Amino acid sequence: MLRAANLHAGYRRGVPVLHGIDLDVAAGGALGVIGRNGAGKTCLAQTLTGALPVMDGSVLIGDDDVSGKDSRARVRARLSHVPEGRMIFGDLTVRENLEVAAFGAGVKLTAEQLHDVEERFPILARKAGDRAGSLSGGEQQWLAIGRALVQQPRVIVLDEPSLGLSPVAIDGVAEALTGIRETGVALILMEQNPYLLKAVCDEVLLLDQGRVTRSLDGEAGEQLVAEAYFGG
Numbered sequence: 600m601l602r603a604a605n606l607h608a609g610y611r612r613g614v615p616v617l618h619g620i621d622l623d624v625a626a627g628g629a630l631g632v633i634g635r636n637g638a639g640k641t642c643l644a645q646t647l648t649g650a651l652p653v654m655d656g657s658v659l660i661g662d663d664d665v666s667g668k669d670s671r672a673r674v675r676a677r678l679s680h681v682p683e684g685r686m687i688f689g690d691l692t693v694r695e696n697l698e699v700a701a702f703g704a705g706v707k708l709t710a711e712q713l714h715d716v717e718e719r720f721p722i723l724a725r726k727a728g729d730r731a732g733s734l735s736g737g738e739q740q741w742l743a744i745g746r747a748l749v750q751q752p753r754v755i756v757l758d759e760p761s762l763g764l765s766p767v768a769i770d771g772v773a774e775a776l777t778g779i780r781e782t783g784v785a786l787i788l789m790e791q792n793p794y795l796l797k798a799v800c801d802e803v804l805l806l807d808q809g810r811v812t813r814s815l816d817g818e819a820g821e822q823l824v825a826e827a828y829f830g831g
């Protein structure tokens with residue numbers, strides 16, 4: 600569903616941070632990317648979603664080559680982004696945040712679709728009229744994922760969704776992401792939390808200085824991920 604081949608990218612022209620990344624995630628699959636601070640996870644998330652340009656290599660969503668397309672075109676090709684720090688609109692209500700996200704993807708938000716998302720995350724219905732900025736960190740994370748879901752994605756790229764969350768909230772994120780996978784959506788999860796990766800992903804890539812140095816399959820288990828994280 601999402602493939603990247605020989606991907607080179609960076610924040611500044613002529614200064615690559617990613618040096619030839621290959622990855623592939625199928626519909627309903629979940630691929631994790633783990634790495635230390637500065638390894639390039641955010642750069643990879645932003646390059647996949649079009650916030651940063653591809654310097655070399657390619658990004659395909661299904662058969663659609665989106666390498667030269669910006670983030671607006673990619674969201675319309677059904678690739679959604681849950682950015683680091685949530686990036687919700689704090690002054691808009693929870694419901695307005697969902698409506699704006701759907702509009703940005705060119706999706707007409709029907710009552711049924713809204714109901715589906717609010718059923719998955721009931722807090723979004725209970726707080727529909729509240730200012731998004733008044734939500735707790737965990738609630739804002741639900742909203743950020745809800746914003747991606749109303750875009751009817753084929754793929755969601757999430758950048759450190761566990762950041763700042765309590766262990767209980769992280770368990771909730773793991774459960775929600777597993778449920779979303781089961782609907783056939785592909786997930787790419789940039790994370791430093793090995794337990795979330797273990798709970799959600801089939802395969803985890805270890806990123807170091809912009810290169811994939813190892814690939815761990817889900818069978819290898821928590822210990823292997825933790826080893827990669829703490830000892831890699």
Ligand SMILES: Nc1ncnc2c1ncn2[C@@H]1O[C@H](COP(=O)(O)OP(=O)(O)OP(=O)(O)O)[C@@H](O)[C@H]1O
Nearest residue numbers: 610611616634635636637638639640641642643791
């Ligand atoms: N806006 C920027 N402009 C230039 N270089 C940047 C910028 N942001 C990050 N970098 C550099 O790019 C490299 C990769 O950073 P990036 O934030 O993508 O990694 P990361 O794995 O997401 O790290 P973290 O977990 O700390 O967010 C680092 O060397 C970093 O210093």
